[in-house]
Amino acid sequence: MPKKRSPSETWYKNIRPIIWKRDGEKCVNCSTCISLSECHIDHILSGLKGSNKFSNLRTLCPRCHVLRSDNNHRGMIQSALGKNLIVADWRKFVWDEKEY
Template sequence: MPKSRLPYVVWYQNIRPAVLKRDNYRCTSCSKLVSHDKCHIDHIISGRFGSNRLSNLRTLCISFIKTLQ
């Protein structure tokens, strides 16, 4: 059974800003400065074993995300 997701409003008003602030609005891989609308909050460990805890989330820039695909 899949995990339940946080409501959209909780994610975008609480979790996302907290991760960005913690990471000083920088990509954790290349240190590029990012804005709220030009970044991705990524799960370090995803899927069944991951969580939405702040310790499992990181800020990545869009250009870095493209290198992962």
């Protein structure tokens, strides 16, 4: 999580749509078209070092968001497996910023 979060109303009504539109309404990692309601707005630099600046935000599909190599995302794996969002051998699909 970034140090300071935007209020929910600002995040959902303003920031999410702006980032999604900027990114062409698709996942910036796999280029899959995705609806605003299904997309994830990801912090490129997450945790205490991250910010909500637009330059630190990007659109990801749920699968790419879960598979991003980021210690802050570890808790999403079990849920994604249960929803069949990722496969059992998910580790070979993990990606990091060096590949982005």
